[in-house]
Amino acid sequence: MRKTWLLGFGFFSISITWSLYNAFVPFFLDPYLKSTALIGFMMTIDNYFALFLQPWIGNLSDKTNTRFGKRMPFMMIGMPIAALFVILIPLHTSLITLVLFMMLMNLAMSVYRSPTVALMPDITPDSQRTRANGIINFMGGFGGILAFGAGSILYKANPAFPFLAAAVITLFSLFILVRFIKEKRDVIVSSPAERQPKIKLKGELDRTTILLLAAIFFWFVSYQGVEALFTLYGKHYLGLSESASSFSLTFFSLFFVLFAIPSGWLGNRYGKRKIIISGVIGLFVVFAAIPLAKTVLLLRILLALGGMCWALININSYPFIVSIGSETSIGTRTGLYYLVSSLAAIASPPLLGLIIDSFGYGSLFIYASSGMLLALLFISLVKHDGKTASASTEQVPANL
Structure with missing residues (x-):
């Protein structure tokens, strides 16, 4: 798993950059744009790039x-x-110039995001991919937490400092990747491009893949809606201060990070489908119970449980979508994964905003629970168990 930890630097840098971008770029847009909805739209540029570019780039990298x-x-x-x-x-x-720099940064990140993700299964045996995904998500999650903590301090000193730090970390991460991961040497399956079968997006869309992609879409619809509007829910529906509402959501993120590696081990041991279903059921229960929470302590306990359940889902979903395809279609399937998650990220916040405008903030977790029920329906129809044949006999490496 040493190579997985090294590859994790790529996810670490991506996570830090996105977290800082999402936290501070709205402050740069605010003096120019009076409409909050327009600011929100500008902040979804990355999802449009992911929607149109990443499936193509993933396929190109194959x-x-x-x-x-x-x-x-x-x-x-x-x-x-x-x-x-x-x-x-x-x-x-x-x-x-702000919008130009934003678009060019998003374009550049779209060039390497899918290939970075696809490199993990390239250099990792199928039986170890769920644990490897847990490791790289752990590093990505740690990067996000570090961005919010250290980034806030740097921003107070100078608004440019956190972005300069993110750039330095990105270049340092690239050095680590190039220096220690030799793709030609480390790749598990390596066949020259001229001998590879031609990979077509349509050819990857079998029944199992479509059902799994539908499940991924709906659990991201729930997650993206809650992530985008929970702080406003806390302020307007629960009566919390802005800082208390925001701090409450960190319990979800923190316990996702803490449970990332165990979730990968559980998926490898018991099968990805079974563990994902457990997480979907658990997160449905959490979302249904949150409106009943009468104290901040209980709210934060439920959010911590929700973060653990989200780890069960998210850590195992990408290795699952890869495992039901061929080794030569990893980049293509990575693009499909980001396609549906980006569609959810584009569609969910404005749709939930319209529902809240019509029915109030009390509808937020009804919406989120409904999305998890639809995800449960589609993942239940998937027959593939997502379990590697050798998983039951494989020993956990001591250096994990």
């Missing part, structure tokens, strides 16, 4: 063959360019 490998060239091109525009964002001089 067909790429260079002396650096299939995925590494995309990182070597995208990460330095992304670092440059991350630095430039707080140095904007007008709305036009």
